[in-house]
Structures are given as C-alpha cells and as structure tokens.
Amino acid sequence: MNQTRIHLTAARQTAEMIYAELERAFEDDGFPVAILELDEARDLHEVSLYVPAEGLGDAEATMREIASRFEPKLSVEAEEVPDIDWVAHSLEGLKPVRAGRFFVHGSHDRSLRPSSGIAIEIEAGLAFGTGHHGTTAGCLEVIERVVRREKPRSALDLGTGSGVLAIAIAKLAQIPVLATDIDPIATRVAGENVRLNNASRLVHTVTATGFHNPAFSAAGPFDLIVANILARPLMKLAPDMARNLSVGGSLVLSGILDSQRDAVLAAYVGQRFRHVSTLHREGWSTLHLKR
Structure with missing residues (x-):
C-alpha cells in the first residue's frame, strides 16, 4: 500500500516541538512520525508524517495548523512514497548520542563505541x-x-x-x-x-x-x-x-x-x-x- 509523506524542514528546537505535537495529534491514528537531522551546521531538521492516501487531506491540514503555531511561514509539502520501512528511513543517518557517561548508538555505529563510558545499542523498531x-x-x-x-x-x-x-x-x-x-x-x-x-x-x-x-x-x-x-x-x-x-x-x-x-x-x-x-x-x- 502506497503512503504519502507530509514533511517540513525547521531548526532543531522548532522541529522537536512540532514532532512532539504531531505524536500527540496522531497517537490514536497510529500514523508514523519521524525526525531527521539534515544539516548540523545549518541547523536543519526534517519532520515527516506518513499517512495512507485516504487520510491525506485531514492529516495535511492538521500538520499545517500545528506547524503554524510555532513558525507561521514554514513550508509543508507532501510526496507519494512506496510502501517503505519508515523506521529504517527515520533512523538512517542518525549519529550516536553522548549524554553524561552514556553513549547511545545504532548497530551501524558499533565501531565508534568509546573505550570508557556506557554504550547502549538501540534499534528503535516501532x-x-x-x-x-x-x-x-x-x-x-x-x-x-x-x-x-x-x-x-x-x-x-x-x-x-x-x-x-x-x-x-x-x-x-x-x-x-x-x-x-x-x-x-x-x-x-x-x-x-x-x-x-x-x-x-x-x-x-x-x-x-x-x-x-x-x-x-x-x-x-x-x-x-x-x-x-x-x-x-x-x-x-x-x-x-x-x-x-x-x-x-x-x-x-x-x-x-x-x-x-x-x-x-x-x-x-x-x-x-x-x-x-x-x-x-x-x-x-x-x-x-x-x-
């Protein structure tokens, strides 16, 4: 079944807040929401919402309304995508995270685990x-x-x-x-x-x-x-x-x-x-x- 990806690009703080609001708004529908860093130097982050064709109209309107609360001029776009592993897409390119002694990483970054500290490997799944x-x-x-x-x-x-x-x-x-x-x-x-x-x-x-x-x-x-x-x-x-x-x-x-x-x-x-x-x-x- 084909899906439509509704997406926008914003600075990290704005993207994080929009991501959280989308999770709340579409929790009951079960529509996947993803966030991905596009360019660290330019502080560009992409937020995506994946919806089936029959839910596109209402979902796009909701995403536009949520985005406008944080930044009125944000551009929200939609594109049809094939039936994909949206989790793999959302995790693609994620870098390891250091928080205190913890080093959280995916399987693709096992080689980067530090010799000291506590490494945690996470494959988020669903x-x-x-x-x-x-x-x-x-x-x-x-x-x-x-x-x-x-x-x-x-x-x-x-x-x-x-x-x-x-x-x-x-x-x-x-x-x-x-x-x-x-x-x-x-x-x-x-x-x-x-x-x-x-x-x-x-x-x-x-x-x-x-x-x-x-x-x-x-x-x-x-x-x-x-x-x-x-x-x-x-x-x-x-x-x-x-x-x-x-x-x-x-x-x-x-x-x-x-x-x-x-x-x-x-x-x-x-x-x-x-x-x-x-x-x-x-x-x-x-x-x-x-x-």
Whole structure:
C-alpha cells in the first residue's frame, strides 16, 4: 500500500516541538512520525508524517495548523512514497548520542563505541526513543547524577518505549529495573533491546496501563522512578507516583515542554514532592523530585 509523506524542514528546537505535537495529534491514528537531522551546521531538521492516501487531506491540514503555531511561514509539502520501512528511513543517518557517561548508538555505529563510558545499542523498531530526543537525553543525564549520589536499589521505567532508560539504569547501577509501557509493541521492542544489551538479568519488561498491574506491587516500592511520557498523563499519575516511590527515593520526569514545567511541578508539590532540579534541553524540561 502506497503512503504519502507530509514533511517540513525547521531548526532543531522548532522541529522537536512540532514532532512532539504531531505524536500527540496522531497517537490514536497510529500514523508514523519521524525526525531527521539534515544539516548540523545549518541547523536543519526534517519532520515527516506518513499517512495512507485516504487520510491525506485531514492529516495535511492538521500538520499545517500545528506547524503554524510555532513558525507561521514554514513550508509543508507532501510526496507519494512506496510502501517503505519508515523506521529504517527515520533512523538512517542518525549519529550516536553522548549524554553524561552514556553513549547511545545504532548497530551501524558499533565501531565508534568509546573505550570508557556506557554504550547502549538501540534499534528503535516501532517504538521511538533512541536518545536523540531532548527528553531522553535529559533523562540520561539526570539518571547518572541520581545513581551516583543515591545508589538506588530498585527502579521503574514507566513508559519505557525503546527501553533505553531502563537499560541505562541497569548498566550503570546494576539493580533490578521494571520497564513498563501501555503499548505491547513498545514492550516487545524494549525487550529486544534489553536482550541486545545483555541486560535481561536485571530488566523485566511488562505491558501495563497505570499502576494496576501486579508487577508494580511485586517489584516496588521503587527507589528510583523515571517517566518520560507526556505532561498531562504525568500530572494525573502524581498520586500513584507518590504511593510507589520509596521514602527518600527520586523521581525523574520528562516529556514536558518548558511551558508545561510549572503545571507539572505544581501537581507533584501537591503530593508533597520536593523539587531538586530542572534540566532544560532543546525546549524540554526534565524534573528531578524527591518525596
């Protein structure tokens, strides 16, 4: 089945924000969204949305409307493409990412792994989270700080996606990590990446919605919880986070636009969380909280 690629080119910060809004807008439709660096020196990044022919009109209008919120004069174009492996397309040319001690890379960059630090190989499959997004890289940096200072004994990666954060915690801290996602495809991909990184002994992947699955009570409470999802779900989950975090534990939250940071923080202060720090990266906030 042929698809149409609707795409635009923008500076990295604008492209990242448009990418996030498109993910939200087309989450229920399941239309793939991809972001690719075209030219580092000129700060050019391409955002693409892949839709079937019957969904083209509405999808293109929505993408134009979203793009205009951030930059009114952005050009949105469409082209018909054959039935392609859109994941391979979106990952093509991605460079390795360094975040603190972590080096996140694809299989094509194994030769570039540093002799020191912690290498994590990620093939995103149908679940994104390769480390290139500002929220993922921000989480990796905060995770390193928390593990070094607090030495947690158990951890939860809520909304694991590709599994990169769970793998990072397991490799750095050598502790058990529960990695959950509401999407069974994401859970499967995370499991594959866990095995690829020889972390199966420590990381347990589960498909679960909210905190109702018995896996949470079996593994918790947790000394460290990391959740890189979206601002609104994070705010709703504040009471559950409080119940599942151990006394003195740390909570790392991301998937939060800078403009949403205060609202998310207020929801957690209401649950008696204390703000430790905020890391700002590419228009996104990563919060470190304790209770």
